[in-house]
Amino acid sequence: MDDKKRFEDCPFLKEKKVVYCKAYPLKKMLPLDRLFEDENLCFNKSYRTCPIYQKHAPETMTEMSICYFLGTENMLYCDLSPVKKYVPVYSLKLLNPCSSNAYRDCRYYKEFKEADTDTEKVQGFIMEREAYYCSNHLWIKRSFDGIKIGIDDFGQFIMGPIKEVLLPEKGRWNHPKNVFVTLKTDDGVVILDFPVKGYINNVNDAVSSNGTLINLDPYGDGWLVEMVPYSGFKSIENNESIFYGEKAKAWLEQEAFKLRHFIESEIGVTVADGGEIWRGLRDALGIKGNLLIKMFFS
Amino acid sequence: MIIYIALTAELEKRLWVKEIEESLVRDFGFPIRKLDLPISPESFYDKNRRQYHSTSILKEILNNTPENTLKMVGIVPFDLFIPILTFVFGEAQLNGKVAVVSTARLEQGYYGLPQNHLLLHRRLIKEIKHELGHTFGLLHCKDRACVMALANNIIDVDKKSLNFCTACLNLLHSMIDKIKKNSAK
Structure with a gap:
């Protein structure tokens, strides 16, 4: 599925880049645009003080400008849903109402259309x-x-x-x-x-x-x-x-x-x-x- | 003459029945009694729709009303439908005896949100009042804040208030007076 095709589908299907810690046992995703990179220790050399880094980093690790364990991923979410649930972009390769005409039957989409006065x-x-x-x-x-x-x-x-x-x-x-x-x-x-x-x-x-x-x-x-x-x-x-x-x-x-x-x-x-x-x-x-x-x- | 609230055993454990009763007494002025819902839901299940047929349940409730029944509202936990609509929050006999209300789509959990017991009761009381209103002859009201306003979705339910508008309340009181006068004769 190419990107162009995907965004011709439900107009409320949005994409966002998220970051997460690859070393932390839980994959907790944070939207990149909501982070203050200057203040966040994952984005500067202070990452070496992070206990998770210290626990998982090999001793021979070379110094980097951002944390080695900082992962990024592109996620999709529904802009109308009251709960923002992130879904990996690749998952939309499966049959999905948001990426077909079936989005018109979606509850959130219909409610939005009905709000039309x-x-x-x-x-x-x-x-x-x-x-x-x-x-x-x-x-x-x-x-x-x-x-x-x-x-x-x-x-x-x-x-x-x-x-x-x-x-x-x-x-x-x-x-x-x-x-x-x-x-x-x-x-x-x-x-x-x-x-x-x-x-x-x-x-x-x-x-x-x-x-x-x-x-x-x-x-x-x-x-x-x-x-x-x-x-x-x-x-x-x-x-x-x-x-x-x-x-x-x-x-x-x-x-x-x-x-x-x-x-x-x-x-x-x-x-x-x-x-x-x-x-x-x-x-x-x-x-x-x-x-x-x-x-x-x- | 009594207004009965008939519930399944499962719902009776979960709901604040006393609060519901108190709220109904204030509006309708007749004694309210709780009753076990005298139906077995399996026979009303539609395999194609994966929902329960509301009008059939209504008929069954009607066949099981005690002698002194003025009105009877069945409260069920499962999703209801009538053939023409995708679902119903409830259905009532217009100017009749019985009504049915479903809690299925009044629950926050149905919409993928954390459960909210207070909100469920608020919605349920609105829907019970709405359906009972129909049994007293009230039609859908165009005042969106009136409890008799039609709700096509849960947002509509939340938008309306717990109260009848002045016009509907006057109509309801005149119907109640008529019933009380007739029974005194």
């Missing part, structure tokens, strides 16, 4: 605070000269891996009852209508050729179209079937409840306090995937 989680599903949400799981955000539209995290989760995407034509006017996007998945076809009347001035060609972008980054690279709403942004703000802020959170919470009750028969309504959406859920559901699509998109 632009997004929050509702029953495990990501919501962007600045976005407006339609009941068919489209999100709408302001863009430079109009609005940007995409599919929300819940919507992409229900659909599963998206295989094909058919987007509307650029440079045309559309009405709310026109077909906005057709998405083909392993569990069926999802057809979504336009949320508002408007003029399409841009479509995301990258998504047309690679539908999984919607699954991977629903609020970013997975956006679908940019358009200019006919009645300006007010038509979105004043639309009662488009949710924002606390209303959007309450709506998504209801959708998550619907999902839970579909999956398991309950003892009345139960409420849980805890983690995030289990991404293995769709696989565990097996044939129920198509029923999920029917439930949320028909």
Whole structure:
């Protein structure tokens, strides 16, 4: 593994040079940048007064400017973890979440991402605070000269891996009852209508050729179209079937409840306090995937 | 009418049950009693998830409530899940009788940190109050400091206080009054 490759991985994987005494029975590592070399006897000729040196040094040892037993090593550590645990650089040659894309599933990394004030989680599903949400799981955000539209995290989760995407034509006017996007998945076809009347001035060609972008980054690279709403942004703000802020959170919470009750028969309504959406859920559901699509998109 | 706290024998030895009881009496105003948790966890273990299914445990607790039960909270040491979520700190019947809380992810040891008994109890009392709040009909509160705020992780648990916000407290008191009036009839 070359150095360049290693640091392209988890951004919080840091390297530090540590020093330790090779003669001392315990390998106690001290970060080099935390030591005052002038005051530390290992780094000047006073090392000869050290009892450990005197015990282990052969009588014929030639005088050196620093202690012969002073060892150095490059170590890696997680900058997010509350406890700094040093791991030798060579150990990352083994399969390791920090040096692969798996770091995105790391607890510390996820907690750091969640601290991002632009997004929050509702029953495990990501919501962007600045976005407006339609009941068919489209999100709408302001863009430079109009609005940007995409599919929300819940919507992409229900659909599963998206295989094909058919987007509307650029440079045309559309009405709310026109077909906005057709998405083909392993569990069926999802057809979504336009949320508002408007003029399409841009479509995301990258998504047309690679539908999984919607699954991977629903609020970013997975956006679908940019358009200019006919009645300006007010038509979105004043639309009662488009949710924002606390209303959007309450709506998504209801959708998550619907999902839970579909999956398991309950003892009345139960409420849980805890983690995030289990991404293995769709696989565990097996044939129920198509029923999920029917439930949320028909 | 009694609020029962049902614990496994192992947890009973480790936890300061009296302190928990005192804290709950202050908020809910009903007598609190300790009980042995009447379940065997093996049947609720999911081999794929390597966790215990919370809703099934809840059902089992519901089937084992004494006659004079107003509410019953089961406290378990193992990691709980519901199919939709990676884990749960607890689960409760909304406006119902039973709740369950797990201590597994409330322990500092779970996060690779030295054990802190005081912090564990603080977190546990918050989660018990939260789940009991649900059984009295309270929903998740948007006030992040209110004990009824939703917690997705342990940082969220630590951020919220041990107390109900004014709105939730008023709602809780009105629910308690209603129950007391109905039982007096």
